[in-house]
């Protein structure tokens with residue numbers, strides 16, 4: 001089997017904020033009735049976390065779970081464990097209308113760290129990036145420039161971003177440009 | 189700039205996060221429909237100056253459809269409501285009547 005390689009192979013950039021492509025990250029999309037106890041149970045068994053509320057993202061020891069829409073969650077796990085996680089979900093949800101897919105290699109993921117991470121994203125997203133508009137632990141799906149993205153903060157100065165792998169290189173270049181040194185006058 | 193609150197995810201979404209779906213609450217007649225009925229469904233839109241009901245999709249967000257009521261002349265947004273309904277909620281209709289006393293009322 002060929003060796004898996006992430007979108008930007010762990011590329012890094014340091015400017016007004018630091019940017020890192022996260023490398024291989026396991027991601028599983030699960031669609032179904034999120035209010036169904038069996039679906040919630042399958043998520044709990046898969047990553048050890050309760051079903052998130054609207055716009056919520058949770059991280060635990062065995063992965064994470066993010067609310068993507070009224071009938072979709074994104075599960076985060078080890079890259080090598082994604083197929084097993086899908087199998088586990090499918091087994092737990094036999095007879096329950098659902099869809100579980102390993103989308104790990106269809107996505108690119110980035111981490112931004114620094115004082116101005118909210119401002120960098122605000123340059124290209126029509127979203128409220130203030131701490132009130134996007135509290136820590138809440139995920140926002142929107143766009144960066146012209147491309148769809150989802151982003152959230154895990155700490156005050158740590159922002160995570162997911163987009164389609166096909167535009168991963170474009171996203172990295174966009175972020176580099178938006179985070180060029182001395183381009184956040186009010187912040188740094 | 190138009191900002192609509194998506195009732196599916198609660199986000200106050202910018203127009204550029206949304207995809208327009210045209211006039212809401214129009215009837216697509218069944219398989220035995222006449223040419224005139226199909227023409228009406230496709231082309232004969234109300235296009236009012238004033239109170240209007242529309243379909244929008246939170247395209248870059250949760251991806252779901254919803255309804256919005258707004259004034260096409262002033263861009264005032266009266267409210268948004270779920271896609272799974274055949275007419276605007278009574279409370280929203282009452283609010284619009286209060287704000288626009290000369291509105292002719294919701295028509296199918």
Ligand SMILES: [Zn+2]
Pocket residue numbers: 194195196197198199246249250251252
């Ligand atoms: Zn939405």
